[in-house]
Structure formats: C-alpha cells, structure tokens
Amino acid sequence: MSLWFWILAACVISYATKFAGYLVPAKWMKNERMSRIAATMTIGLLASLTVVNAFSTGQQLTLDARVGALLAAAIALVLRAPFLVVVIAGAAAAALLRLAGWG
Structure with missing residues (x-):
C-alpha cells in the first residue's frame, strides 16, 4: 500500500x-x-x-540542552512567571547551553 x-x-x-x-x-x-x-x-x-x-x-535517552531548557521553564513556572516569560526562559537556557557546547 x-x-x-x-x-x-x-x-x-x-x-x-x-x-x-x-x-x-x-x-x-x-x-x-x-x-x-x-x-x-x-x-x-x-x-x-x-x-x-x-x-x-529517536529511541535513545539523551541529556542535552533540552533538559536545561525544561528545568529553566519549570523554575519560571514555580515562580509564577507569565507564559511568555516561561517560553523565553526555556529558549534562553537552551541557547546558552548549546553555546557552551552542552548539546
């Protein structure tokens, strides 16, 4: 088919x-x-x-910049930040971690 x-x-x-x-x-x-x-x-x-x-x-577990982005977004949520700030915090954390070579 x-x-x-x-x-x-x-x-x-x-x-x-x-x-x-x-x-x-x-x-x-x-x-x-x-x-x-x-x-x-x-x-x-x-x-x-x-x-x-x-x-x-894929089918493998990976620890890279996405984990740091998720952690930064979770911290922003705990601090009751607005949704846009949560998204920006996650994106900034991922960018900085990738810039540092961790993912």
Missing part, C-alpha cells in the same frame, strides 16, 4: 474521532466525573509528550 493510502486513512480516522465527539450527549459532558477525567488525561498527555521530547532522540 502506498503512503497516500495511509495518509488518507489517518485523515478519515481523525475526522471520525472528531465527529464521534459531537455525538456524545451534552449531559455526559456536564458530569463532574467526566470533567475531572478529561482534565487529568490532558495533563497526563501533555506531561508525557514533554518528557519524551526533552529526554529522547
């Missing part, structure tokens, strides 16, 4: 999943338990994506 078949299949699956979300009854979504589950899943997915992107290259 060609690459285009898989691209189209992924598009159809993605659209069907989004459409299925509209078919869920509204009263299910107003349930407190469902809201808590959805919020928890969102946080878990974001955390796992962050860890995978910060600590891996």
